[in-house]
Amino acid sequence: MTRIDEKLEPILTTVKERNAGEPEFHQAVIEVMESLGRVVAKHPQFLEEGLIERICEPERQIIFRVPWIDDQNQVRINRGFRVQFNSALGPYKGGIRFHPSVNVGIIKFLGFEQTFKNALTTMPIGGGKGGSDFDPKGRSDREIMRFCQSFMTELHRHIGEYTDVPAGDIGVGGREIGYMFGQYKRLTNRYEAGVLTGKGLSYGGSRARPEATGFGLVFFVRSMLEAHGDSIDGKTAVVSGSGNVACFAIRKLQKYGAKVVACSDSSGYVVDEGGLDLDLVREIKEKRRGRISEYHRIKGTGTYFIEAGKGAIWDVPCEIALPCATQNELNGKHAANLIRNGVRVVAEGANMPCTPDAVEALRRSHVLYAPGKAANAGGVATSALEMQQNASRDSWTFDQTVERLDEIMTNIHDVCAETAEEYGAPGDYVLGANIAGFVRVADAMRALGVV
Ligand code: NDP
Ligand code: 2IT
DSSP: OOOOOTTTHHHHHHHHHHTTTOHHHHHHHHHHHHHHHHHHHHOTHHHHTTHHHHHTSOSEEEEEEEEEEOTTSOEEEEEEEEEEEEOSSSSEEEEEEEOTTOOHHHHHHHHHHHHHHHHHHTSSOOEEEEEESOOOTTOOHHHHHHHHHHHHHHHGGGOBTTTEEEEOBTTBOHHHHHHHHHHHHHHHTOOOGGGOSSOOGGGTOOTTHHHHHHHHHHHHHHHHHHHTTOOSTTOEEEEOOOSHHHHHHHHHHHHTTOEEEEEEETTEEEEETTOOOHHHHHIIIIISOOOTHHHHHHHOTTEEEEETTSOOGGGSOOSEEEOOSOTTOBOHHHHHHHHHTTOOEEEOSSSSOBOHHHHHHHHHTTOEEEOHHHHTTHHHHHHHHHHHHHHTTOOOOHHHHHHHHHHHHHHHHHHHHHHHHHTTOTTOHHHHHHHHHHHHHHHHHHHTOOO
């Protein structure tokens, strides 16, 4: 295991004590701390000035009640969260997640990661994250609307284009952003387009924002392979999840000549040996809001479905594996399977999908491994492009936007690779991403004084 520098141990102990019972947050902090030993060895002032301790403490945490009425006229109560983690580089920026597993520790880990990810994009955005333990599964469109309106009725007083700019994440897509933007507009009587990103095209959204995270992830994979004299063309790939990030990663992989043979949802995974039919996946998940097992029922021969708990998608042999569902979905055993089956690249579309022992195994092997804060930054980077278009009351073409995204992802790849090299660990994208992201945020924090 990578060790935490002994000078950083007391900070980690405080983080654990102060945030008891929040294992995902501890995990995210430990992962960054493991990289910072090399930074404090070179630049002890980061430690002396208290910047590392300060960066681990969110600037503000908001927890609120979200009451709403379901279609049976029953009153329901959920809990809403917004963690405004760090605003040294710009307004807090990060998605909103609706999933029953959401709690303050999960939102905090996501906000912490977001701070470094946003710094890597070089765009002027700080880090934040929000969400609710609301479960959208099986809810009618009207229930979703009432929930989003109630959620925004409280959230609106904490956000704004210069304060905090939420977007989507798990369970929050274009439909939910539309309902939340409508309620924000009504409550504030302002058409403040830059307050939310991931908006629809008809009311201030950016072209290519839906595609951005998945496309950006594959641009990052392309850069990693190119840097090692290889390419995506002809490779077999497996992508977990079948939501926003997964679907557009699949599309771009296919465009680059990969064969994507499996994807999943929380009910299990489906394999299509001939290569997945993405239109069918999207029809099932986006239009019918159904289960991925339907793919096998519809397509039949050459496909199969394995229920969750009876196996993992990482059992399927592949050269490119992209976890694009949720945190800790790929563990040490899965990593060992992938390595045994000859995987060449593992890049995180989801936030923290690999457990620490999986990361350790991948980094020890010859696998090219990219952490989420670098590889999935294309979504938030394009959100920043959306803010830019809103501020200038402009709207760019699809190609123009994707071109900018490609440049940003290529740059993130190069900065991570160069930083890893500079700090004596060539090829270690984890170290490169953590150090490059940290130094950007910490430098700005220092300039702003003790605030
Ligand atoms: P979606 O809601 O569109 O899709 C999520 C997918 O992951 C679904 O297939 C879902 O299955 C599956 N999933 C969710 N939770 C679990 C779970 N606990 N166990 C197993 N499967 C699960 O979300 P996104 O595609 O937007 O997000 C996916 C990941 O990417 C998340 O980690 C998110 O934080 C990250 N991300 C998203 C960005 C974005 O722009 N949207 C940007 C950067 C990162 P089911 O349908 O059964 O629920
Ligand atoms: O995890 C993420 O980077 C996102 N969910 C996107 C955040 C954003 O503000 O676009």
